[in-house]
Amino acid sequence: MCLLPNNPFIAEERIAILALADGSIFQGFSIGAPGHTIGEVVFNTAMTGYQEILTDPSYSRQLVTLTYPHIGNVGINAEDIEATRIHAAGLIIKDLPLLASNFRSTLSLSEYLKAQNVVGIAGLDTRKLTRILREKGAQNGAILAGEADVDKALALAKSFPGLAGMDLAKVVSTTQSYVWNETEWKLGQGYGAQTAPAYHVVAFDYGVKRNILRMLAERGCKITVLPAQASAAEALALKPDGIFLANGPGDPEPCDYAIAATRELIERGIPTFGICLGHQIMALASGAKTLKMKFGHHGANHPVQDLDTRQVMITSQNHGFAVDQATLPDNCRVTHVSLFDGSLQGFARTDKPAFCFQGHPEASPGPTDVAPLFDRFVAMMEKHKNA
Numbered sequence: 001m002c003l004l005p006n007n008p009f010i011a012e013e014r015i016a017i018l019a020l021a022d023g024s025i026f027q028g029f030s031i032g033a034p035g036h037t038i039g040e041v042v043f044n045t046a047m048t049g050y051q052e053i054l055t056d057p058s059y060s061r062q063l064v065t066l067t068y069p070h071i072g073n074v075g076i077n078a079e080d081i082e083a084t085r086i087h088a089a090g091l092i093i094k095d096l097p098l099l100a101s102n103f104r105s106t107l108s109l110s111e112y113l114k115a116q117n118v119v120g121i122a123g124l125d126t127r128k129l130t131r132i133l134r135e136k137g138a139q140n141g142a143i144l145a146g147e148a149d150v151d152k153a154l155a156l157a158k159s160f161p162g163l164a165g166m167d168l169a170k171v172v173s174t175t176q177s178y179v180w181n182e183t184e185w186k187l188g189q190g191y192g193a194q195t196a197p198a199y200h201v202v203a204f205d206y207g208v209k210r211n212i213l214r215m216l217a218e219r220g221c222k223i224t225v226l227p228a229q230a231s232a233a234e235a236l237a238l239k240p241d242g243i244f245l246a247n248g249p250g251d252p253e254p255c256d257y258a259i260a261a262t263r264e265l266i267e268r269g270i271p272t273f274g275i276c277l278g279h280q281i282m283a284l285a286s287g288a289k290t291l292k293m294k295f296g297h298h299g300a301n302h303p304v305q306d307l308d309t310r311q312v313m314i315t316s317q318n319h320g321f322a323v324d325q326a327t328l329p330d331n332c333r334v335t336h337v338s339l340f341d342g343s344l345q346g347f348a349r350t351d352k353p354a355f356c357f358q359g360h361p362e363a364s365p366g367p368t369d370v371a372p373l374f375d376r377f378v379a380m381m382e383k384h385k386n387a
């Protein structure tokens, strides 16, 4: 057993280490639950929104490194959640402030991690870690909290099989269908409710972020959320005006149930909009292929160009897989590209009312430059209704 040298400044029960499958070891201190966790280590460059990031179901089985150095300043509140619980498998940060201060704060970040039994590590060089992830690609890793057994941490890091081939959409999805009518948050009012919807959207929950549902409700939609494995027939029985394909964790390729249902619904000509995993599912249902990226896109400052208007938008991103543009069939028109690496960010079917976007138009956290895509979906449903 190899132990790191004692650090006189950290009490033994607070010691924590991060191991990467490439052999790198980082020492820090525990800010969450004791124990250990494994997953794919990724980095996110967003400067705000740690609570939304932690609760985003798309981070299931990922250990999220936040590159912004001070995380926890505004504590935790009851409203900024994208799901009922934390989905990230672990949190890696540089500096946890001693004081959390915000008018809505009810808990500190550390109390939140502990209450939800999530392992977190602070006090390590997140810049050095991010350089490793950028140069070598996202790494499988392990965080050990409460002990500093390097061999154990390395063995745990290497035991994670990696996200390629992992179907997690059906794991995080709701098991029961439900109706959503909560609208967007407004200062002084909080969340509202949609009481007179003009459209009925059926949303497939592969790990849906709540702000997507809120933005649809804000635009006049009643949303029925279905489990990831629901069939096209179940969706059609609800007589939807439109179909929404949600974001979600893991590899899109093994989600054969979602690909089959999407293919049928698009073929029937129902207006369909997909975000992130939903975009990848739409691509697979249209005959294209997806691939694993080197370190993916995770942040809130990614420039994306709309090829129709030439407009550049600053977008929120969180994906480790991408659609291989070279495999898009002729009935798919590229609508958006990433200006960071030229990768595909959006396409539309030319033969059916269906389009999708790789980034996160709902932001949360992030800029709202791409929010008009929700208006485009509503306009598509309106046109189809009147056709």
Ligand SMILES: NC(=O)CC[C@H](N)C(=O)O
Pocket: 058, 246, 247, 248, 249, 250, 251, 252, 275, 276, 277, 278, 318, 319, 320, 321, 322
């Ligand atoms: N946010 C998402 O929907 C992520 C999609 C997919 N799991 C990926 O990593 O590419």
